[in-house]
Amino acid sequence: xxxxxxxxxxxxxxxxxxxxxxxxxxxxxxxxxxxxxxxxxxxxxxxxxxxxxxxxxxxxxxxxxxxxxxxxxxxxxxxxxxxxxxxxxxxxxxxxxxxxxxxxxxxxxxxxxxxxxxxxxxxxxxxxxxxxxxxxxxxxxxxxxxxxxxxxxxx
Amino acid sequence: xxxxxxxxxxxxxxxxxxxxxxxxxxxxxxxxxxxxxxxxxxxxxxxxxxxxxxxxxxxxxxxxxxxxxxxxxxxxxxxxxxxxxxxxxxxxxxxxxxxxxxxxxxxxxxxxxxxxxxxxxxxxxxxxxxxxxxxxxxxxxxxxxxxxxxxxxxxxxxxxxxxxxxxxxxxxxxxxxxxxxxxxxxxxxxxxxxxxxxxxxxxxxxxxxxxxxxxxxxxxxxxxxxxxxxxxxxxxxxxxxxxxxxxxxxxxxxxxxxxxxxxxxxxxxxxxxxxxxxxxxxxxxxxxxxxxxxxxxxxxxxxxxxxxxxxxxxxxxxxxxxxxxxxxxxxxxxxxxxxxxxxxxxxxxxxxxxxxxxxxxxxxxxxxxxxxxxxxxxxxxxxxxxxxxxxxxxxxxxxxxxxxxxxxxxxxxxxxxxxxxxxxxxxxxxxxxxxxxxxxxxxxxxxxxxxxxxxxxxxxxxxx
Numbered sequence: 111x112x113x114x115x116x117x118x119x120x121x122x123x124x125x126x127x128x129x130x131x132x133x134x135x136x137x138x139x140x141x142x143x144x145x146x147x148x149x150x151x152x153x154x155x156x157x158x159x160x161x162x163x164x165x166x167x168x169x170x171x172x173x174x175x176x177x178x179x180x181x182x183x184x185x186x187x188x189x190x191x192x193x194x195x196x197x198x199x200x201x202x203x204x205x206x207x208x209x210x211x212x213x214x215x216x217x218x219x220x221x222x223x224x225x226x227x228x229x230x231x232x233x234x235x236x237x238x239x240x241x242x243x244x245x246x247x248x249x250x251x252x253x254x255x256x257x258x259x260x261x262x263x264x265x
Numbered sequence: 266x267x268x269x270x271x272x273x274x275x276x277x278x279x280x281x282x283x284x285x286x287x288x289x290x291x292x293x294x295x296x297x298x299x300x301x302x303x304x305x306x307x308x309x310x311x312x313x314x315x316x317x318x319x320x321x322x323x324x325x326x327x328x329x330x331x332x333x334x335x336x337x338x339x340x341x342x343x344x345x346x347x348x349x350x351x352x353x354x355x356x357x358x359x360x361x362x363x364x365x366x367x368x369x370x371x372x373x374x375x376x377x378x379x380x381x382x383x384x385x386x387x388x389x390x391x392x393x394x395x396x397x398x399x400x401x402x403x404x405x406x407x408x409x410x411x412x413x414x415x416x417x418x419x420x421x422x423x424x425x426x427x428x429x430x431x432x433x434x435x436x437x438x439x440x441x442x443x444x445x446x447x448x449x450x451x452x453x454x455x456x457x458x459x460x461x462x463x464x465x466x467x468x469x470x471x472x473x474x475x476x477x478x479x480x481x482x483x484x485x486x487x488x489x490x491x492x493x494x495x496x497x498x499x500x501x502x503x504x505x506x507x508x509x510x511x512x513x514x515x516x517x518x519x520x521x522x523x524x525x526x527x528x529x530x531x532x533x534x535x536x537x538x539x540x541x542x543x544x545x546x547x548x549x550x551x552x553x554x555x556x557x558x559x560x561x562x563x564x565x566x567x568x569x570x571x572x573x574x575x576x577x578x579x580x581x582x583x584x585x586x587x588x589x590x591x592x593x594x595x596x597x598x599x600x601x602x603x604x605x606x607x608x609x610x611x612x613x614x615x616x617x618x619x620x621x622x623x624x625x626x627x628x629x630x631x632x633x634x635x636x637x638x639x640x641x642x643x644x645x646x647x648x649x650x651x652x653x654x655x656x657x658x659x660x661x662x663x664x665x666x667x668x669x670x671x672x673x674x675x676x677x678x679x680x681x682x683x684x685x686x687x688x689x690x691x692x693x694x695x696x697x698x699x700x701x702x703x704x705x706x707x708x709x710x711x712x713x714x715x716x717x718x719x720x721x722x723x724x725x726x727x728x729x
Binding site: 177 | 569
């Protein structure tokens with residue numbers, strides 16, 4: 111005998127409850143897994159950072175050095191006028207590490223041939239945004255300090 | 266002699282023991298009667314799936330051997346691979362076999378997929394065999410990508426930085442996906458731990474499952490006969506005739522693999538197909554000039570270069586990844602898109618689509634290799650585009666000549682569009698994207714014209 115309208119209504123209510131229960135169950139299993147996989151936030155480094163002796167030696171010898179600052183990498187270099195500059199070393203295209211090319215006075219990313227000027231502005235290639243710029247100074251005792259705390263300077 | 270309907274006497278021995286418990290006789294009968302269609306020039310293509318499976322088996326075996334020494338970790342990944350290749354007896358051979366077999370597996374997989382496309386073996390009722398095959402192709406790319414990072418060398422580091430960064434292009438969950446893949450905001454040793462788990466546990470489990478499904482489909486439905494031989498006159502017994510041929514070919518593949526691994530232990534030296542350990546990854550070193558991903562990712566690498574910083578309100582790399590996703594989507598849905606093949610009618614357009622895809626990929630690969638750029642670190646892009654265009658068009662001409670020689674139906678719309686893009690970019694000097702847009706528009710107009718004309722012809726034909 112086919113089920114009556116009343117029985118059908120009851121069955122669809124039960125189906126709905128079952129469906130919601132199954133979805134709830136899946137959610138309660140998946141949420142902890144997804145939350146577990148998402149890494150904890152990286153420590154953000156604030157305030158000035160000082161280049162270590164080894165980094166300073168490399169800067170003096172090769173006119174540029176890449177240093178770690180919290181979760182980011184920063185390229186510190188001395189331009190042709192001996193002025194110290196600091197830019198984010200992470201290419202805005204696909205995240206490769208850029209380098210200072212003293213001969214051409216450009217910042218170059220070897221991965222997809224992106225080029226930036228010494229203020230971090232895109233000159234050519236596929237990068238969509240300029241590199242973040244940081245203030246960088248050499249103190250009287252020769253130490254090189256990058257200011258992170260006030261955030262990247264506008265390029 | 267047995268009377269009709271009388272059951273055969275029960276078998277003795279191990280077979281009888283298993284049969285009495287699990288009733289395997291119907292399965293054995295099915296396999297004993299299985300046949301492979303004979304006819305046309307397609308027989309050779311039937312072996313490619315088996316070859317891919319063989320290389321996958323080599324990957325599992327050599328992978329387990331590598332695990333005996335490999336230690337994931339910032340201070341151990343690179344060092345353990347160096348130790349393995351320089352100190353462990355035959356360690357270099359195991360690693361070389363693993364690398365060579367990985368490349369050969371991808372190569373045979375792609376050839377298998379292309380031959381399936383050209384022979385229309387995906388047509389009804391084998392759509393799901395194509396889809397599982399496509400999933401296996403995606404898994405193979407995942408294997409290549411995740412395995413690349415494990416030696417923790419410079420090349421691996423930047424290839425992974427670029428590859429994972431493109432994840433941010435996924436709408437909505439891109440940033441989340443990027444962090445989950447990397448285990449942080451940047452590629453670090455945490456990324457290696459995740460890729461290691463993916464490479465040695467998750468992907469093999471999935472692959473074995475999908476391969477099982479793929480093989481069950483093939484065994485249940487049999488191999489697809491070529492279109493012109495839908496009802497082949499003859500068949501070859503799968504067991505033992507075809508299986509023994511398979512086995513012999515696997516032996517040949519093993520000898521070829523071993524020879525390559527011994528004589529070229531670090532690969533053929535082509536960018537994208539070499540596995541010298543090189544320098545240890547240093548997240549604070551800049552990317553070095555000439556950095557290239559594996560050969561089967563080169564076309565994506567080159568597309569990322571060709572896209573401008575912004576396009577249609579998206580970042581260039583997002584637009585490039587969107588294009589790649591659409592192309593993959595079309596490829597996965599081919600059995601449903603190809604309506605002629607579904608109705609067992611000849612479908613030259615999809616043969617041409619496969620050939621055009623090859624021409625499109627070949628040109629991007631040639632450009633990625635900077636063919637014609639000389640020894641310069643930063644070759645002149647115009648010169649590279651022009652020289653590669655000669656080779657790309659030559660390749661397109663060869664595919665057309667081979668098809669004409671094989672008396673394939675003369676349908677060349679897609680190949681012509683691919684060739685036009687190459688010519689406009691390489692010789693006229695238009696940007697790669699502008700040349701592509703003109704070619705796609707002309708192709709769309711041609712296809713629309715053909716559809717309207719065939720509808721009119723049908724309408725005229727059905728007039729009383």
